[in-house]
Every structure is written in structure tokens, then in C-alpha cells.
Amino acid sequence: MSTHTSTAAAPARSSAGSHGVTFSGVLRSEWIKLWSLMSTRILLLLTLVAIVGVGALAVLIRYTFLDEMIRNARDQGQTLTPEMMEQTFPPGSGFDLYNLPNAGLQIGILVLGSLAVLFMSSEYATGMIRSTMNAVPRRTPAFVAKAIILAVISYVITTIAGVATFLIAMPVFQSIGFDLDWSTDGVLYSIFTGGLYVAGVALIGLSLGTLLRNSAGGITVLVGIFFVLSIAASFLTLIPGDFWKYVPQYIPSDAGGRFLSIGHTDGVIDPWQGGLIFLGYVLLFLIPAMIVLKKRDV
Amino acid sequence: MIEAKDLAKVYGAKTAVAGVSFTVRAGQVTGFLGPNGAGKSTTMRMIMGLDRPTSGSVTVNGLPYAHHKAPLHEVGALLDAKAVHTGRSAYNHLLAMAATHGIPKARVHEVIEMTGLDAVAKKKAGGFSLGMGQRLGIAAALLGDPQTLILDEPVNGLDPEGVLWVRNLVRYLANQGKTVFLSSHLMSEMAQTADHLIVIGRGRIIADAPVQEIIAGTRQSRTLVRTDSAPQLSSLLAGDGVTVDQSEPETLTVTGIGPREIAEVALRNGVLVYELTPQVSSLEDAYFDLTKDEVEYHSHLTGGPALASPATAGK
Structure with missing residues (x-):
């Protein structure tokens, strides 16, 4: 390999420019960092495919189930119309179709959340963090830039995937008589909030990557919060007494999940309350991460 | 100009840097010499604001590094050749760093050419040899055409041609009136490159004088x-x-x-x-004279019997 070097005259100051650090510059820098990794590009593309894929699968399962019910009813000489089903079952019992755009959301949470952990933890693992801090010694702008980029990318990917999933679901359910289209109550709401929820998960992932500085640890904790904790909390409902039945809805994944649904149910927090609680969790991770990043030696 | 005042860093029970004060002046190459673990890297990291001093302060061109509006134009640093994401190409690494300060792409190409990285600029930095990593680190340090350069072991892993290039480069930059602060454990390299030496041992400054004076004065x-x-x-x-x-x-x-x-x-x-x-007497003699009481990690030769034992164990 040729390693020819020139002791060429050091260039005049003008060639390096003389601008200071600007926030838009830091944003552009983090954008270049994200897209210049082959692994990120592949991961983001696969995430989109995976969310739509899992969503399509969920659509198929629900379609098969509902179609079966209608056939069974017909075989017994009864007529069961979608309208009757919608009226018979209470909201939230699985017969609502407005949340179909978010059918593949769990995959999005897992992959985009992990990507967010890696966006920071890989800088610690490779030593890149020191180059980042040399260029942006105030540190906070680099973190905020990463947060904005992750939130926007998560939002956009989840929204595109949600729209795509719904485009698959709509004709399928229309074919068995369901009145499902863009104007159905809650469809646009769940597309909008699904993106916000995943963006929030990504911000928690970024914070975990910053606090733990370790990829495996950060992803493990993220999975713990969004998947294991929810299962663990469901056991609380087995404890006698009404109090414990109302506890699980306050954990991040359940509060976030409630934010994605519509309508009021007695004894359950309202969607906007779920959204606020989830936002509180995001800030609970984000703020300590920013403080620690600013103070800690790198 | 770099000015350290009573700069100290304590990690738990271990004092890495014990209140050092020194000034690195513009227009000359200042060498930073000391045994392993003497506190060279910690001092340099504190100058760059990566480590927070336990006490004392350090300024570069009059301000703490983090307070500069355009830090890359003030100071270029090579502290760790592996401060690069292994999955990113050298070009994109430099481009991302340049973007923070709005440094034009042309300058990125310029430093790539200056450091002889043209052939590998589009390859992943993770596959770089130690010498290539050093060149990339130097390219990043030069990116903002800074007034002050801080280079930690810049010739580590470089081939003879690269060593000569670094020597000429730092001399050239010092002649341009820039401040150059470099550490090296290669004393022959220091003797040829530096005008002034700061010798550190166990976190304390042992000597702070022109190279010739140190060589002449110690033995x-x-x-x-x-x-x-x-x-x-x-x-x-x-x-x-x-x-x-x-x-x-x-x-x-x-x-x-x-x-x-x-x-x-x-x-x-x-x-x-x-x-x-x-x-x-060489700088090497002078160095050993100065640091003989300050070396933290003495090396010991393994005794004959210990060397022989694997052979006997094999029988």
C-alpha cells in the first residue's frame, strides 16, 4: 500500500473555514455518522420490512379468526355482522380494528430502541466518543442532535410502516364486510401516536446507551423495561385486592400502550394520561443521561 | 499557548497528576516526556476537557478548551489513534467531524492527501493498521488548521517515512508560529524534534527546560x-x-x-x-538520570530457572 505523504505547505486558514460550532453543524455531523454506517442502513431498511411483515401477519391472524366466527354463525343458521360484533364486545377486547396500523409495533420498539442504544454505546465501545467530544466539547449539543435524529427517524419509519400495514389490512377486512377505512375512528390517531411512542422508546434507548456506555447492557435493560416488566407486572394483578389491578397500567410499556388506544374505560387511565406518564418516563431517563454525559470523564 | 496551573487529577486512592503547572509556548515544539503511567495522557486529556481536573485549571489560547466557540480551529488533538468508529470510513469520519464546524469538504480531501490516506480513505477505519490509524488521527487533528496541536505519541506505529514526515510537519507548524505539544517515549525522536522539554514523573514535573539545557545539565x-x-x-x-x-x-x-x-x-x-x-551524553542518559526515582513500573528480567521451567515441564 502506498503511504506517500507530502510535507506540502500547510494550507491557509481560509481552506479550513473559520466557523464555530453550530447546532445545525452538529446535527449534520450526527446525520453523517448515522448514515455512514452500513449496519445502520441495513438495519433501518429491515426494520421497515419487519414492522410491515409482522403487522401483515397479525392482520392475517385476526382476519382468519373473525372470518371463522362469521362462518360458524352462518353454519348455525345465525347472522353475525361486523356491526353486531362491534356492538357486542367492549372496546379493548381485540375486536377494535382501528389499531391495525400498529400491529407490528413491538418489532419497531425492539429494533429502533436497540439502534438508539447503539448510536451512543458504540461510540464508547470504539473510542469515537473522544473525537465527538473534541469537536463538540460542550457535549450537550451532540446528545441533543443524536436525540433529534433518532426521534425523527423512528417517527418516520414507524409512520410509513403503519400506513403500509393499514393499506394491507383495509381491503382484507373490507372483503368480509367490515367498514374499515381512513375515516374509521382512531385510525389516524393510532398512526400518529404509534410514531410518537417508538420515538419515545428510542430516546430512552439513547439515554440507556449514554448511562451504561455498554451496548449489551443497554439493550438488555431496554428489553427488560419494555417486554419483561410488562409480563412481570401482569402477575401483580393476581394479588388479591383491587389496588394491584391498577398498578400495571402505570409501567412504561402499558402507559405507552394506553396512549395508542382511544376511548374512556372506567378504572383505566385515559389515553392522554397514558401519554403524559410515558413522556414522564422518557424525561426520567433523558435528563439524568444528559447530566451524566456533561459531567463524566470520557 | 497552553497554560496549566496546579493541575491535578486523582482517581480514588491513586494520584495520576499531582498539581502540575507549566506553560507550552507558541512557535516551538514542546516535548512531553515521562515513563509509562507518569500522567502524560491524563494531563493531555484534561487540556482537551475530556477529563475533569480534580483541582487546578488549564487553558488553551487563554480559555478552557470547552469555552472556545470554534474548538477545532483552536486545538487539534491526537490523543488516541483509536478514537474512530471501526465501521466508518476514514473519509466519513473526517466529514462528520468537519460538519460540526462547517469545515468545507475540500479541507477534508486536503488533510487526507496531506496524511497520505488517499488510497484507504473510503475503507473502514476498523481495518487500519496502527500506522494508518495514527495518520487518520493526525488528519483529524489538522482538520481545523488549529493554532495549537496536541499529539500524544504521534509516531507510534509509523514507518520511517511517516516518522520523518511527522518530524518535518511539527517543525514546520512550529515555525509558522503555532503551539506544538507532543509526547513521545522515543527519546531520540524528542532530541531531534523538540526545542523544549517538560519531563513528568509520577504526576510531578521533574524538568521544564530547553532540550540542550537538559542534556547538558544532568550529567x-x-x-x-x-x-x-x-x-x-x-x-x-x-x-x-x-x-x-x-x-x-x-x-x-x-x-x-x-x-x-x-x-x-x-x-x-x-x-x-x-x-x-x-x-x-544523550537525551536518553539525561532522561534516565531524571526519572530513575520516578519510574512507576520497573521491568524485571526473568531469572534463568524460570525461563527453563517450561522446557522441563514439557518433558
Whole structure:
């Protein structure tokens, strides 16, 4: 390999420019960092495919189930119309179709959340963090830039995937008589909030990557919060007494999940309350991460 | 200009840097020398604001590094050749760093060319050799055409051509009036490159002086003398402030007086002297003299039996 070097005259100051650090510059820098990794590009593309894929699968399962019910009813000489089903079952019992755009959301949470952990933890693992801090010694702008980029990318990917999933679901359910289209109550709401929820998960992932500085640890904790904790909390409902039945809805994944649904149910927090609680969790991770990043030696 | 004032860093029970004060001036190359673990890297990291000093302060061009509006134009640093994401190409790494300051792409190409990275610029930095990593680190340091350069072991892993290039580069930049602060454990390299030396040991400054002064000041000049009547000359020379060591039957090392005085004594007493060589002490001698009490990690040679044991164990 040729390693020819020139002791060429050091260039005049003008060639390096003389601008200071600007926030838009830091944003552009983090954008270049994200897209210049082959692994990120592949991961983001696969995430989109995976969310739509899992969503399509969920659509198929629900379609098969509902179609079966209608056939069974017909075989017994009864007529069961979608309208009757919608009226018979209470909201939230699985017969609502407005949340179909978010059918593949769990995959999005897992992959985009992990990507967010890696966006920071890989800088610690490779030593890149020191180059980042040399260029942006105030540190906070680099973190905020990463947060904005992750939130926007998560939002956009989840929204595109949600729209795509719904485009698959709509004709399928229309074919068995369901009145499902863009104007159905809650469809646009769940597309909008699904993106916000995943963006929030990504911000928690970024914070975990910053606090733990370790990829495996950060992803493990993220999975713990969004998947294991929810299962663990469901056991609380087995404890006698009404109090414990109302506890699980306050954990991040359940509060976030409630934010994605519509309508009021007695004894359950309202969607906007779920959204606020989830936002509180995001800030609970984000703020300590920013403080620690600013103070800690790198 | 870099100014450190009572700069200290304590990690738990271990004091890495124990309140050092020094000034690195513009227009010259200042070397930073010291044994492993003496606190060189920690000091440099504190200058760059990566580590928070336990006490004291350090400024670059009058301000703490993080307070500069355009830090990359003020200071370029190579602290760790592996401060690069292994999955990113050298070009994209530099491009991302340049973007923070709005440094044009043309400058990125310029530093790639200057550091001889053209052929590998589009390859992943993770596959770089140590020398290539150093070149990339130097390219990043030069990116903002900074007034001050801080280079930690810049020639580590470079080929001879690269070493020569770094030496010429830092000399050139110093002549341009820039501040150059570099550490190295290669004393011959320092002797050729630096104008001024700051020697650190166990977190304390041991010496802070021009290179020539350090070489001249630490050890008295010695003279190698070869004579066929060594014991006689030895007793004639011995006296106040003069020490004579006999290493070989006909060879003496004399400290305390110069070659001319030795020759006069020999002439007066009719002793045949067939070699008289002044021994110039090197920076290496000076360094070992200065740091002999400050080395934290002494190396020990393993004894013969220990070396032999694997062989016997194999039988």
C-alpha cells in the first residue's frame, strides 16, 4: 500500500473555514455518522420490512379468526355482522380494528430502541466518543442532535410502516364486510401516536446507551423495561385486592400502550394520561443521561 | 499557548497528576516526556476537557478548551489513534467531524492527501493498521488548521517515512508560529524534534527546560581513555571531583575533568594514551538520570530457572 505523504505547505486558514460550532453543524455531523454506517442502513431498511411483515401477519391472524366466527354463525343458521360484533364486545377486547396500523409495533420498539442504544454505546465501545467530544466539547449539543435524529427517524419509519400495514389490512377486512377505512375512528390517531411512542422508546434507548456506555447492557435493560416488566407486572394483578389491578397500567410499556388506544374505560387511565406518564418516563431517563454525559470523564 | 496551573487529577486512592503547572509556548515544539503511567495522557486529556481536573485549571489560547466557540480551529488533538468508529470510513469520519464546524469538504480531501490516506480513505477505519490509524488521527487533528496541536505519541506505529514526515510537519507548524505539544517515549525522536522539554514523573514535573539545557545539565561530561598503563594513569588522575572507572584492562572512563587535562597529566608523566574520546551524553542518559526515582513500573528480567521451567515441564 502506498503511504506517500507530502510535507506540502500547510494550507491557509481560509481552506479550513473559520466557523464555530453550530447546532445545525452538529446535527449534520450526527446525520453523517448515522448514515455512514452500513449496519445502520441495513438495519433501518429491515426494520421497515419487519414492522410491515409482522403487522401483515397479525392482520392475517385476526382476519382468519373473525372470518371463522362469521362462518360458524352462518353454519348455525345465525347472522353475525361486523356491526353486531362491534356492538357486542367492549372496546379493548381485540375486536377494535382501528389499531391495525400498529400491529407490528413491538418489532419497531425492539429494533429502533436497540439502534438508539447503539448510536451512543458504540461510540464508547470504539473510542469515537473522544473525537465527538473534541469537536463538540460542550457535549450537550451532540446528545441533543443524536436525540433529534433518532426521534425523527423512528417517527418516520414507524409512520410509513403503519400506513403500509393499514393499506394491507383495509381491503382484507373490507372483503368480509367490515367498514374499515381512513375515516374509521382512531385510525389516524393510532398512526400518529404509534410514531410518537417508538420515538419515545428510542430516546430512552439513547439515554440507556449514554448511562451504561455498554451496548449489551443497554439493550438488555431496554428489553427488560419494555417486554419483561410488562409480563412481570401482569402477575401483580393476581394479588388479591383491587389496588394491584391498577398498578400495571402505570409501567412504561402499558402507559405507552394506553396512549395508542382511544376511548374512556372506567378504572383505566385515559389515553392522554397514558401519554403524559410515558413522556414522564422518557424525561426520567433523558435528563439524568444528559447530566451524566456533561459531567463524566470520557 | 497552553497554560496549566496546579493541575491535578486523582482517581480514588491513586494520584495520576499531582498539581502540575507549566506553560507550552507558541512557535516551538514542546516535548512531553515521562515513563509509562507518569500522567502524560491524563494531563493531555484534561487540556482537551475530556477529563475533569480534580483541582487546578488549564487553558488553551487563554480559555478552557470547552469555552472556545470554534474548538477545532483552536486545538487539534491526537490523543488516541483509536478514537474512530471501526465501521466508518476514514473519509466519513473526517466529514462528520468537519460538519460540526462547517469545515468545507475540500479541507477534508486536503488533510487526507496531506496524511497520505488517499488510497484507504473510503475503507473502514476498523481495518487500519496502527500506522494508518495514527495518520487518520493526525488528519483529524489538522482538520481545523488549529493554532495549537496536541499529539500524544504521534509516531507510534509509523514507518520511517511517516516518522520523518511527522518530524518535518511539527517543525514546520512550529515555525509558522503555532503551539506544538507532543509526547513521545522515543527519546531520540524528542532530541531531534523538540526545542523544549517538560519531563513528568509520577504526576510531578521533574524538568521544564530547553532540550540542550537538559542534556547538558544532568550529567557531567565523561571521557573515554585507552592506555596501556591504566592503573598508573588511574591513580594519577584520581583526586578532587574526578572519578575514574575501569571497565576493561586498558580502558578508563573519566568524569570530572576534560580530555585536555587528561592529556596534560599523561604527557607530564610519560604515559602512553592511544585514545581520548569525549562522551557526549544523550537525551536518553539525561532522561534516565531524571526519572530513575520516578519510574512507576520497573521491568524485571526473568531469572534463568524460570525461563527453563517450561522446557522441563514439557518433558
